[in-house]
Amino acid sequence: MEIILREDVAHLGKAGDVVAVKDGYARNYLLPRGLAYAATTGNKRRIEVERQRRDVRMATQRGDAEQLAQRLAAVSLTFTVKTGEGDKLFGSITAQDIAQQLKEQGFALDKRRVALEEPIKMIGIYKVPVRLDAGVQAEVRVWVVKE
Numbered sequence: 258m259e260i261i262l263r264e265d266v267a268h269l270g271k272a273g274d275v276v277a278v279k280d281g282y283a284r285n286y287l288l289p290r291g292l293a294y295a296a297t298t299g300n301k302r303r304i305e306v307e308r309q310r311r312d313v314r315m316a317t318q319r320g321d322a323e324q325l326a327q328r329l330a331a332v333s334l335t336f337t338v339k340t341g342e343g344d345k346l347f348g349s350i351t352a353q354d355i356a357q358q359l360k361e362q363g364f365a366l367d368k369r370r371v372a373l374e375e376p377i378k379m380i381g382i383y384k385v386p387v388r389l390d391a392g393v394q395a396e397v398r399v400w401v402v403k404e
Contacts, residue, residue: 258283259296261304266292273308275301319391325364326395329387333398334358340380340403349376350401355385359397377401 258280262270266287270276275296278287287293294300334355339347352371359366372386372394383399 260287260293261296261300262287262293263304263307264292272311273304315391319393322389322391322393325389326393329359329364329389329395329397332359332362332364333400334362335400335402337402337404338380344380344403346378346380346401349378350399351376355397355399359387 259275259277260283262272262274262276265271269278283293283295288295294304336350336354336358338350341347351368352373353368355371355373356366356368359371366387370388372388377383377399380401380403383401384396385399387395387397389395
């Protein structure tokens with residue numbers, strides 16, 4: 258059966274693609290969940306309208322994300338912490354700590370958007386990437402200083 262995907266489906270295709278799948282997969286999974294339409298001429302027009310709406314929405318989100326990225330690039334966070342020998346921290350600075358300080362400065366971001374690979378455990382200056390909507394990424398400077 259030929260269908261038109263409404264959303265990206267792993268191992269099958271992206272939204273708007275016309276793909277051939279087994280009848281049972283289409284009837285029992287894709288169509289009831291609203292992930293696809295049957296490939297008719299009317300549905301092809303409908304999916305084209307949905308694609309145009311999605312493109313407009315994505316362009317707006319990308320513009321907003323780029324503006325937020327410019328504002329975040331100017332942000333500098335300072336953490337004053339207790340340290341032990343060799344400038345190692347007692348504890349660490351995590352993505353949640355960074356998200357909390359960003360929230361205090363007026364940036365309402367979820368901690369999962371802070372792309373800190375591993376917690377900060379040493380004194381220094383770090384550039385921490387923050388993932389925003391629509392594939393836009395910003396870097397925030399994080400200063401970790403002794404108490």
